[in-house]
Amino acid sequence: MKITQLGHSALLVETSEQRVLIDPGAFSDAWHGLTDLDAILVTHQHPDHADPENLPALVKANPAAKVLVEPGVIEAVDLAGRGEGLSADSSVSLGGLKVSAVGGRHAVIHRDIPMIGNVGLVLEAEGEPTLFHPGDSLEVAPAGIDLLAIPAFGPWAAMKETVDFVRDVDAPQGFLIHDGLLNERGWKLLHTQVGNLGPTEIADHRDQQPFQA
Template sequence: MELTHLGHAALLVEVADQRVLIDPGNLSDIEDLRDLTAVVVTHQHKDHCDPDRVPALLAANPQARVLVEPQTAEVLTGAGHGGQTERMATGETVDLGGLTLTPVGELHAVIHPYVPRVGNMGVVLRAEGSPTLFHPGDSLDGEPGEVDLLGVPVNAPWGKVAETIEFVRRVAPSRGVLPIHDGLLNDTGRGMYLGHVKDFGGEGGVEVLDLRGAGPTSL
């Protein structure tokens, strides 16, 4: 499996001859991406699905399947960009060649009582002979089962580091965590969050596989 962190919540996953982009948001570098097998959107917020840039992304990748959380599909359709979309359903596996994608969860984490919760579906990616990856979107209550790699939202308006650490401990990825959702942090603040996750995300700590700025990385 080759992974590229494209900023904030966006990951490009290359495995089993597939190229899957997860969460092309407005804090991510998604220009110039070609030959995508699928574009996956966990929920409708702009830092995960940029309505100003997604149409150009889809036009440049007309062969890509567009797998989205159902409320997000409605938003894209209302904006005139819903023609390619397929609505994901929790627990229903999508086959992408030698790769399977399984949606997990239903609702976005609580931001505060005055912001309505929207739908959110994390995704588990599995391919024979490769690590299993869970990208949770913006929720920490998904139950992905056993996974090797866990995308961990580092910072968010809804985030609390104590809840992040408990999330990592509960899921207990066998190979480590991938920092995502970090676009609002400067380097010093980001390092502080990563230190907490590394030191307390498991008994004796957890490996943090930091892909920011690393380009395509084989895991």
């Protein structure tokens, strides 16, 4: 499995058979212009995960790609009629790649802000490490995760919750995502503290170069 971090929560995941983009949001533009995608996956409807301005062009540029999204995204973003709802506790096979949706609820931002849906995504293929991208929720800790995408910071998160989430998942390897609101000092603090307090070895892949998982 080859992975490229494309800023904030956007990940390009490439297996021997599939080329999949997760969460093409408005806090990053490194995914603009990608082609030859087999699937576009979106965890929830917030613009930093589903860019309403540029996601439609991505869908158009990848006419053969499956567009699998948390159901609320279909109403929030123009997907040219191609969006398919991916509900919690469901799964889909993309060739030899299995994508399972877990969770179902976005983390609480404030009690006065209406709740929306969120699906964490577990990607697994034979002979490949299992990747978990949780979107904006630390509620579910699937078993058997080899590589964890760890939300670093958001208005819905605190470091103590992030550390407990990392401990619960107990993946051997991980890297920080959801860092678009952090400056360098803040990123280094979270990287160090979450790494020191959890069982997961956390790498830095912010150079937008593919790495082998």
